[in-house]
Every structure is written in structure tokens, then in C-alpha cells.
Amino acid sequence: MKKLARFLRTNPSIAIGAALLCGMLLFWLVGTITIGTSRAVPLSGPPDQPPSARYLLGTDSAGRQLLPVLIAGIPLTLEIGLLAGGVGLLIGTLLGFSAGYFGGSVDSIIRTTADVILPIPALAVLVVIASTIHTLLSVEIMALVIASLAWMYPTRTIRAQVLSLRNRAFVEVGRFSGETHVDIIFRELMPNLLPYLAASFVGAVGAGILAGIGLEALGLGPQDKPTLGMTIFWAIYYGATLRGMWWWWGPPIVVLILVFMSLFLIAQGLDRYANPRLRRTA
């Protein structure tokens, strides 16, 4: 515990970011317990009501109460990020390690594939896929679709890290101590990359949420679930911006900004921790 406290003190960005995230999760938990999400459905209140004592965040054009909508939306959006980022990173780690450690033709194939797909604007392809299967789009499927185009950058960066490590003497010593390739990858190399993998994970989660929001801005998200992005979409769709109904699209934006900020801070903090040379900067 003391180690954790010291770690947080020396890495303030991680501390602040984590605090923000915890705050939001707390809000969600408390909200679920006290208010519940049952009233995030249409006709649970009179439509287009500004915030009042009764409806803390007002209601939307379909009569949904917006505070429960917000509470329901937080875990959904976070889930998209975690799933998309997690799967993307998993694929990236597998491919990056294989390419970096084994080299040769394995490396060439993986690297070329990643290099060719990387410049393709992800949103473009995602729009095509999502619009084709839009009725099938659940939170999970959307996350997986995003993950399919999220692995290239982690693959490249992890490969670079593995390349820098694999020729170190301790790897050779390991070979002479009888370690197999699998041993080397998991026992010798991976532990040294953990901070880096953690930073990549947080970055990937952020990118996943961002991609999800992008799709949802066009209406290509889960049609029946109130993710934060979809709530904003419905608000625009129903002209809430023209009618000044800030209570509809405002709170999701605020929550999203907080989420992005916290993820950014944590990723930056982890990046600095993993790469001590950066700690010197102002």
C-alpha cells in the first residue's frame, strides 16, 4: 500500500487521471444504486423538460429521464473502450512479439500488413462496416469492429520495443540456462514491457472510445442502448442543439471530456514511468 502511495506521489498525472476515473465510476455506482436506470426509457417523464427538482437532468424529446440515461451510458461507453482497446492491444501484442522476436519472414509479413493498413483512415472503413450491419450492432460487436482496425499501431510499437530487448545479453544467458523461446518471451521480455503495455492499453482504450463516438455521431451505434455517443446523436437528430436543450447533450459531453482527460493523464503518466528518459522534461 505504501508503495502505491509513493508511486502515485511521484507520478501526479496518473494520480489525477485515476482519481477522475474513480470519481466517475463512483458516480455510476451510486447512481445505479440510488436512482437506478429503469427510468432511462421513453415516456418516463414529460418530454423536453429542462432540469428541475423532479427531473435532475431534465428529459429528452421521447420522455426519457436524462439522469438515468447518463448513469446507464457511462458503463456502456467505457465497455466499448475496454473491449475495443483490450482486444486491439491483445492482437497487437501477439503480432508485435512474434514479429520482433522471431524476425525473418514472420516479421516481414506482419510489418508489411500493418504498414499498409495503418494509413487507411479507420473511420472510413468502420463506417462502411457499421452501416452494413447496423441492425446487428450491439455494444460488443461494435467494440470488436473497432478493434479490428486498432491493432496496427500497438503492433508496430511493441515490435520496436521487443527488437530493442531481444539482443540483450540476458536473453542469451536465458537461452543458455535452458529457456525456450516461449520462456524468453513470457518470462524475460514481457515483464520488462509491462509498464509500456499498460500505457499502450490506456491509450488504446481512449482511442477505442473515440472511434466509438465517431461512429455514433453518424448514428452508427447500438440503436437501443443509451451510450454517451448515441445520446448526443439523438440530441442532434431531434434538433436539441437548435432548441437550446443543453441538458440533453451537455452532460454526456462533460462526462466524455472527463473520461478522455483522465485516460490521457494516465497514459502520459505511464509513458513517463515506462520511459524514464522522458521524466526529465519540464
Place this chain on the structure above:
Amino acid sequence: MSAAYVVRRVLLFFVVVWAATTLIFFLPKMAPGRNPVVERIGMMVATGGVNTANIQAMVDAYEQKFGLNKPLWQQYITYLGDLTRLDFGYSLMLYPTKVIDVILISMPWTIGLLTVSTVIAFTLGTLLGGLMAWPKAPQAIHYLLPPLFMFSVVPYYLFGLILVYILAFQIRIFPMGGSSQYGTVANLSPAFIVDVVYHSILPSLSIILASLGFWALGMRAMMVGIAGEDFMLFADAKGLKGKRIFLGYAMRNALLPQTTTLALSLGTILSGALLVEVVFNYAGMGAVLFRAVSSFDYFTIYGVVFFIIVGVAFTTLVLDLVYPLLDPRIRYSKG
């Protein structure tokens, strides 16, 4: 810069475009048993909103090219052929307008908005970032850091929503949307141009403010790295003026990786700009895409997506070819 390098880069451009278009051809086909285009046309017939003769023409044209009884590889070849001729078929929602025409009308707006905003954001952000890392810069610059950082994490279009509310709804300085006064026909009169600029300020501002922080932070990080280099100390010892060192030595060097970042971010920037257009109902490709998605106009979707892919790949190619001109080290190596 060797000829081999140029050839390689151009080749890569074509490979990337090919890979992307192939991807968007095959991936939807893997969704089990569905043919969205046929479904869509079927929907149009059912709702009866379009002239049935036209529908029949469309169906026939489609069947001829992509009929399900045609083998997949043949559909693919037809698809590729159409793309090279920029023939995306007819817009399903705006029949009988061809997709390519819809896109060509909207493209200048997007290019205009995107280029102006990005150039301003990049230049201003890079300059600010450089100053922030320079010890002899005015103290006030350092106070810009927290707000810029806050802005940089916000996606462009969310920023747009906030700006619309504050500056267009509450304080009615700017218009709520649109790219020009509703009902006016595009022309080159000064009045129209002023009108366009007036309507473009908010969308542009969204992009600029949201990306300023990104460029500034990146530049600052690189400048801090360079400031510690020996050649900087030497320049100072030689007695060169601060401004000269700042611009000619520090900025010039940091500009190189910054340009690389630009090249890598092109896709993101374009995507963000398109979504901003959606928020502001700006007459660019973003709005076209949005309407196409809402009405499941797959031909138009493919058209816009194709242009996005080619646009990003082409700009990356240009940057890749310009970069060696900026960095002599690359120019003289084996490329």
C-alpha cells in the same frame, strides 16, 4: 531523394488504396447472407417514394454489375473498374443524381474548411509549442498550457457542439449552421464570400481550438529535447541572437518530427473535420456522408469513403515526398 524512393512511395500509395478498397468490398460481404443494397432498393420500392420505372432501371443496372449469380471475383473486378473511373453509380436518396456529382459539389467545401483550419492550427500550435519550451519566451505563454491541454483531449465535433451553444445560441454572434445563407446560390461575389467566411468561422474554430493543443504539446516536447543538444549551446556561445537560434536552429529541427506527426494524423484530422461538418450542417462531404448513412444510401457511402481513403493516402504521399526536402539528412542517405 532518389528515384527509387519516389517510386516506392508512389507504389505504396497505390497499394494502400487498393488494400483499403478491397477491404471495404469484402468485409460487408462476409456478413452472413445479407445484401444491403438489394435490401435498400427493396425498401425504396416498398415505401413507394420513388418512381418505379427509375427503380427498375437502378435494379437492372445493379443486377448487371453485382448480381448475386455473378461469381465474387467478377463482381470484384467490376467494382475495381468502376472505382478507377470514379463511377459510383446513382445516389439512392437523390436519384437520379449520380454519386460522383454529389461528391464533387461538396468536396470543395470540405477541402476549404479542412485546409484552412489545419494550416492555421498547425502553424499557430507549432509556434506556441515552440515558445512554451523556450526559456526566453514571455511568461504569459506558459499559462496557456492547461487550457490548451484541456482542449486537446476533446474530439473536434464535441467542441463544435459547445461552441454552437455558446456562440450561436446564447450569444448570437454566429449562425447556427449551414455553410451559407439559406437559399443563396453559390457565386463568386464578394458578398457571398463574406457570407461563406462568416458561416465557416465556427466550424473552423472548432477544429482549430481542439487541435491547437495537440500540435503545441507535441512541438513543446520536441523542443525540450532539442534545447538540450550540444549544437544549441554552441550557437548560443557563438553569439547568435535569440530569435535566430529559436527559429533557425531549434524550430527548424523540431519541425521535422512534427511534420511526421502531421502525416500520421491526417486520417484522424479528416475524420474529425467530417464530423464537425455534421454538427454544423456544413455543405461538405461530412454532411453528405451523414445523410447517406441515415438513408442507407450505400453507393454514396462508398463514394465518400473512397474519396476519404484516396485523399488521406494522397496527402500522405505528398508529405512523404516533401519531407526529404526539409530534412537534408534524409535527402542524402539511401532514401
Place this chain on the structure above:
Amino acid sequence: MVPLLEARHVTKVFGGGLLDKKRVTVALFEFTLGVEVEPPSITAVVGESGSGKTTLARTLLGLAAPTQGEVRYRGTDLKRLSREQRSRFLRDVQVIFQDPYEVYNPFYKVDHVLETPIRKFNLASSRSAARALIEEALHGVGLRADETLGRYPHQLSGGQRQRVMVARAVLTRPRLIIADEPVSMVDSSLRATILESLSELKRSFGISLIYITHDLTTAYQIADHIVVLYRGSAVEAGDVERVVKNPQHPYTQLLVGSIPLPNPDHAWQRDVVLADSSDAPVVDLTGCRFADRCPYVMEVCTTARPPLFQTDPRRVAACYRLDHAPTLRSEDLGEVLVTATPTQANTLTAE
């Protein structure tokens, strides 16, 4: 008898790819050496930087593949070892590297390097047996387990770290340890101690050692045989006493002469005169590779590579000045590196 480890006409060339036609480096050239481990002995391989000694170590260990030629373990090419043979190889041949810091994985405590071979080679049946084995090994190199175990590499000194590495190498009771400059990055005060412990390994456990170094003095201190390497080839080899006391190859003479002696009558390096070698053409494989620096260079030296001339049953030198002596095939180099047992001390025939 098949040597435990054998380099056969090993040539190792770096560079020379499609774009780099001019920057070819020949690290090893037609190097042949058979290492016998019965009876156990210490062979020093001495050379300056660029002589190819690290390349030699790496090819012998199988960490680098020769461009030409092969390295054999008990008669089988290293590239073609079966799983089981490879396992035997790792037990029989161990390594000590030069840099006492890089060899440790910074993530783990030093115990990791000792526990891994025990685990992978099943050297102990229980944790307490493993612990006992580790303590014994540490004790053998002069370290105390309670002062060494449980610490991270950066918490130990260079000398301690290197000694732990020696302990690690001994765990599998190898027949041969290849040590690449094991003490050059260690404080000089500790060098003698570590070298002594390496010598002790031969006496107590019968472990042979290939000791690669640039330092002739330490080589003389512990080695039985010596091979002098210059630019990838052996220029002189044999019993260490004879080679060092009476060097016959001009390069060996240079090496020996450069050892400063505390003798006021003998000015340091006054006797040997050298030509400058800095502009030597890189790929010049005809003739003796020392020709451009040799004070005694003759016409024949630039035309053909000198073979090994055997001036004594237990030494050879590759120099045309000795062409009165019979030549020895490079494959038979091992024959001059035979340890003299007391009964063989006066035998003149090479076995």
C-alpha cells in the same frame, strides 16, 4: 577421439549485403580449433580488439552462424542438433559474458539467473535442494548467499555480479566454459580473485575453460595453452610457457614486448618497431594478414597465407621466418594443445 567442441574452417564475414559491397569485415578466417576436455585444461585465446575473439566465442557457442565452415558439438553440426543433443550441449558447454550488468534481466533479483537453470535442467528435486545447490555454487566463487541472494543486480558490485555469473555457469557441471573477457569490466583488484576461482574450477570439478582476453598477463596467469589471434586467424599457438617466454611470431613478440616490465635497464617498447596499420585494405585475404605491420615482412608474405609451422611438439606459429620447421595442418591444431601430465613431460612426439 571426437573433440567436445570443434570449429572447422570457420569463416565469419559481416556486411557485404546488397547495398554495402564495400564494407565487408572478415571477422574470422578459416579458423580451426578442436577443444578436448580430457584432461581438463585452460586455453587462452588472446587478441586485440578486432581480432575476432568475440566472434569466435559466439560461433563456438552457436549464437552466431559461420558464413563458411561449421562448428561441431561431439561431431554434430550445431545447426543440426536434435532436441536432446541440444539439451546435452547446454549442459556441457556454458558461458560467461563480458558485461556483468547486461547479463541480468533488470526486472528480477539475481536469484533468477541461478534458479532458472536449476529449474530448466531439473538439477534439484526440491526447493531446499535447489537452495543448497545455489549456496554451494556461491560459496565456490567466494560469495555468501545471505549477502547476495534477494538483491537486484544494481545493488551488487560488478565483481559480485560477475562471480554470480560464474556460479551460474557451474551449476550444470559443464565440461567446458567459454568465458569472453570475463574480467575486463571488473575492478583490477578483483580480477585475480575471479581468475583464481576459474582456475579452481578446473582443479575441483574438472571444468575446462576457454578464456578469451586481450590481456596477455592474465592469460599467462591461469592458462595452460594459448592461441594468439590476429585479424581472424591463429598466428601462434601452443603451451603457454613456451609461447610467452619465447614468442616466435612477430605479432606475439609485439604483444609480449608491450607488457611493461619494472626493469630500468629495459626501456618499454624500444625494441619492437611497427608500421602503421590504419589504412590496411579491408578485404585482403591473400598472404599473411600481419604483413602490413610486420617489421620482418618478406616477398613471400604477401603472396600466400603462411601455414602453421611446428617448431616444437607443443607450439606452432604461422610465419615464413620459421619455414625450416615442418608444417601442421590446421585441423591438427588441437594436438599442440595437449596438457602435459607428469609422465608426458619429456615426450617429443605429438600425440
